[in-house]
Amino acid sequence: MTLMLTSVACVAEAEIVLSGGADLIDCKDPARGALGALPAPDIAAIVAAVGGRRPVSAVVELPHDPAQAREAIERTAALGVSFVKFALPATPDAERLIAALAPIAATTRLVAVLFADQGPDLDLLSRLVEAGFAGALLDTAHKGKGRLIDHCDIGALTAFVARCHTLGLEAGLAGSLESPDVPRLLVTKADVLGFRGALCVGRDRQAAVDPAAVALIRDLIPGGPRAAVGVAANVDWSLVVGRGFLDSRERVREIDHVFVRDLVIPVEIGAYDFERGRSQRVRFNVDVDVTRAVGGDDMRTVFSYDVIMDAIRIILASGHIDMVETIAERLAEMVLRHERAQAVSVQVEKLDVAPGSVGVRIRRERQPETAEVHQLLSGLADAVDKQPKS
Numbered sequence: 566m567t568l569m570l571t572s573v574a575c576v577a578e579a580e581i582v583l584s585g586g587a588d589l590i591d592c593k594d595p596a597r598g599a600l601g602a603l604p605a606p607d608i609a610a611i612v613a614a615v616g617g618r619r620p621v622s623a624v625v626e627l628p629h630d631p632a633q634a635r636e637a638i639e640r641t642a643a644l645g646v647s648f649v650k651f652a653l654p655a656t657p658d659a660e661r662l663i664a665a666l667a668p669i670a671a672t673t674r675l676v677a678v679l680f681a682d683q684g685p686d687l688d689l690l691s692r693l694v695e696a697g698f699a700g701a702l703l704d705t706a707h708k709g710k711g712r713l714i715d716h717c718d719i720g721a722l723t724a725f726v727a728r729c730h731t732l733g734l735e736a737g738l739a740g741s742l743e744s745p746d747v748p749r750l751l752v753t754k755a756d757v758l759g760f761r762g763a764l765c766v767g768r769d770r771q772a773a774v775d776p777a778a779v780a781l782i783r784d785l786i787p788g789g790p791r792a793a794v795g796v797a798a799n800v801d802w803s804l805v806v807g808r809g810f811l812d813s814r815e816r817v818r819e820i821d822h823v824f825v826r827d828l829v830i831p832v833e834i835g836a837y838d839f840e841r842g843r844s845q846r847v848r849f850n851v852d853v854d855v856t857r858a859v860g861g862d863d864m865r866t867v868f869s870y871d872v873i874m875d876a877i878r879i880i881l882a883s884g885h886i887d888m889v890e891t892i893a894e895r896l897a898e899m900v901l902r903h904e905r906a907q908a909v910s911v912q913v914e915k916l917d918v919a920p921g922s923v924g925v926r927i928r929r930e931r932q933p934e935t936a937e938v939h940q941l942l943s944g945l946a947d948a949v950d951k952q953p954k955s
């Protein structure tokens with residue numbers, strides 16, 4: 566389950582994102598940069614207005630001195646927020662800060678923000694766990710200079726989330742995310758996707774929050790219907806929606822064929838010894854049968870070819886693979902996780918072993934009877950579930 570975090574600067578914006586189905590309300594001043602803090606009275610006003618309907622987080626701008634930083638976090642936590650977010654400075658200051666905050670981590674849920682465009686030190690993640698932090702958010706520091714995915718490819722983002730989860734941290738992703746990024750980043754299994762610019766008029770993070778933009782992002786993240794229909798909280802709604810059980814807005818649908826043609830990538834592949842420790846060219850051809858809502862013109866209605874290419878990159882990032890069949894199977898399985906994908910054909914060809922090509926072609930279809938039920942994460946998702954619904 567991936568939650569939708571929405572950064573707001575005032576009570577009016579908080580009300581808009583609440584109505585739009587946001588999971589987490591994040592107090593932030595976008596006029597002060599990537600991690601600008603709001604004045605304490607403004608945070609208190611948002612906490613009061615939200616009134617426990619959703620968890621509220623707040624950004625803290627930390628003084629350099631670790632003791633003063635700790636006091637600043639404690640002051641913000643005392644305003645009634647559920648999470649406190651702050652930027653992790655460059656090491657070795659980061660290590661000192663993390664150590665200074667360890668004593669309050671048991672009572673205050675701390676989320677460290679690392680910046681993908683500033684060469685983040687991911688070895689700090691284990692320090693965060695030792696100190697008792699709740700989570701880590703990978704964001705961008707320089708807004709307007711690229712989206713998160715421009716600074717970190719999908720394989721690296723997936724590895725970041727997996728590393729957080731292995732360590733026991735909640736993992737968040739943010740950074741000028743746009744609507745086409747959402748289906749791509751859902752594949753990473755991040756606990757939280759964070760948004761500001763995408764929610765605003767003209768995608769200008771300092772402009773007003775636009776209810777239509779909030780709705781677009783909300784609809785792209787499975788989970789909204791869970792609150793609306795008030796049924797069991799441990800169902801993976803991406804699978805339920807994908808099987809057509811929650812489809813009242815899409816009565817008229819067509820089947821499209823989304824494809825990737827002749828994508829050639831160097832791959833470490835092969836079962837022979839001579840194929841190890843080197844790359845050879847592999848060609849991918851992928852065709853996906855997808856449902857499309859008729860009449861729409863945004864990411865809600867379609868399946869993105871980016872999802873196919875990202876899946877290939879994620880699979881290849883795992884290192885040497887012996888069999889083309891393994892790649893084809895994994896790719897088919899990843900594509901079919903997407904709610905719109907109904908069937909997929911995958912052709913994987915090695916181009917350097919013969920004058921022509923050798924490889925495999927498979928076709929896999931969605932199996933309706935294998936709907937999965939997932940246990941939701943115990944942290945953020947539970948916190949959201951416990952909030953009274955408006």
Ligand SMILES: O=C[C@H](O)COP(=O)(O)O
Nearest residue numbers: 572739740741759761762
């Ligand atoms: O915590 C999330 C951020 O507020 C994201 O802001 P942005 O979407 O403008 O980069």
